[in-house]
Amino acid sequence: MRDRTMQITIRGHHLTITPAIEENIKSKFGEMTKHLDQVNSMQVKLSKDHQIDKRTHKGSSNHIAEAIVRLPGIELFAQASADDMYTSIKKLSEKLKRQLQKHRKIQCTYQQVIVPI
Known part of the structure; x- marks a missing residue:
């Protein structure tokens, strides 16, 4: 069994990607290769949306x-x-x-139908 590393691309929109955020993403999504080893790559986009309430003029x-x-x-x-x-x-x-679990379940069902035992 060969060790595959998934390529994760992280982009930030209206925020800076800190090393802590990057490490959190890699730890959370790096384990997805355990669920499905066919994952080629992943793109993650993080953004911050500022909303201002018109009545109170407070931002969130x-x-x-x-x-x-x-x-x-x-x-x-x-x-x-x-x-x-x-x-x-x-x-x-x-x-x-x-x-990914749903996709894997569909793949297993599809392979069982196609390949007679």
Whole structure:
């Protein structure tokens, strides 16, 4: 069994990617290769959306995390948002894990139908 490392590209929009955020992303998404070793690459986009309430004139920040996971023949997309960047990254990783598990289940079912035993 060969060791595959997944290429993770991290981009920030209206925020700076700190080493702590980068390490958090790599630890959360690096384990996705355990779920499915066919993952070729992943793009993660982190952004910060400033919203101002018109009545109170107070601002709030919404942290958004998006990811595209490339598999042979398919791309998976997920998006999550929260008040904290680390929370949005955690929600995003959970969404992608569910999508990967669903994809793996479909692949196993498809292979069982195609290949007679």
